[in-house]
Amino acid sequence: MPKIAVVVFPGSNCEQDVVHALRAEGADADYAWHGDDDLGGADGVVLPGGFAHGDYLRTGAIARFSPVMHAVRSLADEGKPVLGICNGFQILAEAHLVPGALIKNEGLRFLCVWTEVTVEDTGTIATRACEKGQRLRIPINHYEGNYRANVEPRVAFRYVDNPNGAWQNIAGVSNDAGNVVGLMPHPERASHESLGSADGRTVLTSLIESCRLLQRA
Amino acid sequence: MLKPGISDVQGQVVERSLPALGWENVSGVRVGKHLEFEIEGSSVESIREQVEQMCERFLANTVIEGFRVDIDA
Incomplete structure (x- = not known):
């Protein structure tokens, strides 16, 4: 059973949902504090959604310098799975662990809505269990999800109907190696039929399976 | 400041609000941070x-x- 650390920053608010959803899929998921130096030997890590450090200065700008980010970077450098959801994606972008940046939504609206995304690349740690072109119904919940990049990123997910003005309809990207993925939609909020969709499960099981495979390696 | 070419939605909203107050000759509004x-x-x-x-x-x-x-x- 792979061990997955879910980092809690001051202002994170989706960590319990992520831990619950990962445990429901059989992972040994537990919390890690942002001030810790290590991730307790975890096989993979999730940076959950929320408003780390109040989103002051820029989303993720202060969180990227949290002590735990050294351990997150080490894990990423080892090729282990790193997944950033929403604010976690913003933190990964600020830390340059994935390319690009997230600016305010087109229309200046905070968006808490269901979206449909297509899986563009099944070679990443968050899409391994998906099929290319598969449509997933997963909600977003953000003010700054309008993706911009000064390089061509490796695209993991695109919106079917672009809700926030994101460049090239990008909803999620990975690093070149595919082991660090950031996405704006919240798979943990679509992890059971009772929530309105269970499509996010395939993202979470992709992560768990990636951890399992790298654990064996 | 957001770089030229990056759409500044805050600046656009401010710019659209100015004519309502009688200032109709303002364009190119950009909103940034000042530290x-x-x-x-x-x-x-x-x-x-x-x-x-x-x-x-x-x-x-x-x-x-x-x-x-x-x-x-």
């Missing part, structure tokens, strides 16, 4: 170098933002 602080150092040059590093690493995200440093010695 002020005191800093000790031996020369303006070394302080400028430090502040530019602070901007590159932390205060600005150079993927999307540019910055300008003004020093009152």
Whole structure:
């Protein structure tokens, strides 16, 4: 059973949902504090959604310098799975662990809505269990999800109907190696039929399976 | 400031609001951040170098933002 650390920053608010959803899929998921130096030997890590450090200065700008980010970077450098959801994606972008940046939504609206995304690349740690072109119904919940990049990123997910003005309809990207993925939609909020969709499960099981495979390696 | 070419939705909203108040000759509105602080150092040059590093690493995200440093010695 792979061990997955879910980092809690001051202002994170989706960590319990992520831990619950990962445990429901059989992972040994537990919390890690942002001030810790290590991730307790975890096989993979999730940076959950929320408003780390109040989103002051820029989303993720202060969180990227949290002590735990050294351990997150080490894990990423080892090729282990790193997944950033929403604010976690913003933190990964600020830390340059994935390319690009997230600016305010087109229309200046905070968006808490269901979206449909297509899986563009099944070679990443968050899409391994998906099929290319598969449509997933997963909600977003953000003010700054309008993706911009000064390089061509490796695209993991695109919106079917672009809700926030994101460049090239990008909803999620990975690093070149595919082991660090950031996405704006919240798979943990679509992890059971009772929530309105269970499509996010395939993202979470992709992560768990990636951890399992790298654990064996 | 957001770099030229990065759409500044805040600036666009401010710009669209100005004609309603009677100012119809304003265009190209950009909204940015302004930080002020005191800093000790031996020369303006070394302080400028430090502040530019602070901007590159932390205060600005150079993927999307540019910055300008003004020093009152």
